[in-house]
Amino acid sequence: MKNTLYLLLFFVISPCISTKAQGLLQEKNNFTRQDTLRGSITPEREWWDLTYYHLDIKVNPKQKTISGTNTIQYTVLKPNQVLQIDLQEPLVLTKVTQNNKELEIKHDGNAHFVTLKDQQNVGATNSVIAYYEGKPREAVRAPWDGGISWKKDKNGNHFIASSCQGLGASVWWPNKDHMYDEVDSMDISVTIPKGLMNVSNGRLKSVIDNKDQTITTNWHVSNPINNYGVNINIGDYANFSEVFKGEKGDLDMNYYVLKDNLDKAKKHFKDAPKMMKAFEHWFGPYPFYEDSFKLVEVPYLGMEHQSSVTYGNKYMNGYLGSDLSGTGWGLKFDFIIIHEAGHEWFANNITNVDIADMWIHESFTAYSESLFLDYYYGNQASSEYVIGTRRGIQNDRPLIGQYNVNNEGSGDMYYKGANMLHTLRQLVNDDEKWRQILRTLNSKFYHQTVTTQQIENCLAEESGLDLKGIFNQYLRTIKIPVLEYQVEGKKLHYKWTNTVKDFVMPIKIEVNGINHWITPSKEYQTLKLKSKDSNIKVDNNFYVNVKAL
Structure with a gap:
């Protein structure tokens, strides 16, 4: 969406x-240089393969800020010493470290090029820690014009969510922001004010009371995940669940809704197991x-x-x-x-x-x-x-x-x-x-x-x-193909127009209530009819236009 x-x-x-x-x-x-840096597999991206993220952040609803780290683990595919991390303004990538050594960063708009000090040996598994902070872009019309939605529910509780498809996950956290390389697994730790709950991807592993009016929710994703699929959702949630008997066994289906909507959600979300079955x-x-x-x-x-x-x-x-x-x-x-x-x-x-x-x-x-x-x-x-x-x-x-x-x-x-x-x-x-x-x-x-x-x-x-x-x-x-036809006596003449050079597609028509498959070309083909007053209908399950002459 x-x-x-x-x-x-x-x-x-x-x-x-x-x-x-x-x-x-x-x-x-x-298109700009930033479009290319965002949309291409740059030399600073292609030499390393993502294996694991640990996104560990604190969300401050009152100030509308996010701060924290992302541990980025990777396997070296070929020699290189410069690694690209993406993070969009106005967020600031403050520091990147590897093996406790702070690294040089060259900032180029939303792309950040990190020069690594340690030798990157092919086949090795290494990691860097990216530190960041600031006010992320606020969603204008989520999810189409995304970012972070800082809202409140009708009871005045904070109601916050991320949405970033197309715009890119780097609008709210630092990562390798290109679709081609999905991380293999991920941990998501989100610290928020007490009285709220954060729901992210995967399974909830723990909720930690930090003794300072905050809690930290820890979620673990065990499957590969694309960056824009990662999310935070913070609110005054109620939870209910069910088990779906699926093709691979028992599937846990969990629902998190605002507490005031719990009763209606229990009725309305019956579409969810129906969806899963279909x-x-x-x-x-x-x-x-x-x-x-x-x-x-x-x-x-x-x-x-x-x-x-x-x-x-x-x-x-x-x-x-x-x-x-x-x-x-x-x-x-x-x-x-x-x-x-x-x-x-x-x-x-x-x-x-x-x-x-x-x-x-x-x-x-x-x-x-x-x-x-x-x-x-x-x-x-x-x-x-x-x-x-x-x-x-x-x-x-x-x-x-x-x-x-x-x-x-x-x-x-x-x-x-x-x-x-x-x-x-x-x-x-x-x-x-x-x-x-x-x-x-x-x-x-x-x-x-x-x-x-x-x-x-x-x-x-x-x-x-x-x-x-x-x-x-x-x-x-x-171009939408046009089936052009005309009836001449007991003959049906037909052909394709408005098509590309190599377009070949048969189509089903109905003649006097009987189905026929025909294979038009760019030249007129002919089908013999049983009567001069034949009724011709083109099956509208085919996405084509029809022109009767």
Whole structure:
């Protein structure tokens, strides 16, 4: 969940905005050195592999400050003596040490280059400790314009949360802020005023009374985790839990909500085990049994923080009570619970190497909304929902962004991407095979970072279909294929227009109530009809435009 979804919704509910204005809102072509330092695998990043973090911080709500350390453990992959740590202004990286030796830091905006004194031998496991402090960027419109949300609940208690997808986790803590390298495990220690509780990722190991009007919560994450998936959530929380009997055994499901909302949450969060049952069916086992699953109430809409999914949908079905598909099916579930938890498979289990490939996160997860409906309400409900979401598609920019500059593609990565996947499901033409393909993705790329090409190759291999042109069409252009046809006597003439060079895709049509598969090309093909007055319908499960001549 981030600015792309906001833009999509903004356009859905604001149709009066001109096409030109919409394009200007989403366009960013002037990249800076900071974009490159943030978005590329620099020489100061590539020589070391993350193995462990210990983020140990103190949060001061009154002053809106954070201070503390991050211990960064790594394995040396090749010789180098300069290491890049990312931390965004106005936070200050005050010191970095290794083996009790303070190190020289060259600051370059939000990138900080640390010169190591000890020899970095290939294969060795070393660590540095990064010290920092200051007022982190305050979220303006979380989660789309993120940072730290410093809010209060209706009883005047502090209600604080982090959200940083796209913006980067370095907006609130120092780390190796690039998607390609996930840390293997992590400890998160957060010191806060007494009377509050912090909920972070993984499992709660201890709560320590510091005897100075503060407590420290210690959480441990035992699985690989991407940086933006790390979170803090601080509030006057009540907790309840249940055990889900899943594919890998017992899964602890914990819920942290404001105390005043406990009763309504116990009723409303019944969507959570329903979600888990449906998504384990479609995608395979929940990827983080060791770390449990949590829903955590926050003062913004929600985000897919790994094993600590945040929730702020005001205990309503739909998206804040509205149906994004316009079909009615979107009111059958709480959008935030289903969508954000779906990211546990696509974003947290399978993670893009470069943010330019964020369609991998958002397309599959937007499609998961319809698969949830499919599981409980059937194929027709699923199809109607995903087709209904086409009304939000802008076709303003390709789904894939520009690489190495921290640039994501169009907000269409949500529902244009979902409809591309729905089209692929039609081409596979076997729902059980399609389910196994989705499960294979999650087993083959379990806890991995991936590229678009890897996902394309896997889908093609598992389906047995030539999908190259289809991916080029839907991911890399704004063109929607047009099936152009005309009936001439007892003949149906048809062809594809508005397609890329290598686009090849069969499509299902209905002639007088009977289904036919046809394979159009860029030249007219002909299908013989039984009568001159044939009724032609194109299956609208395929995301194409139709032009009858």
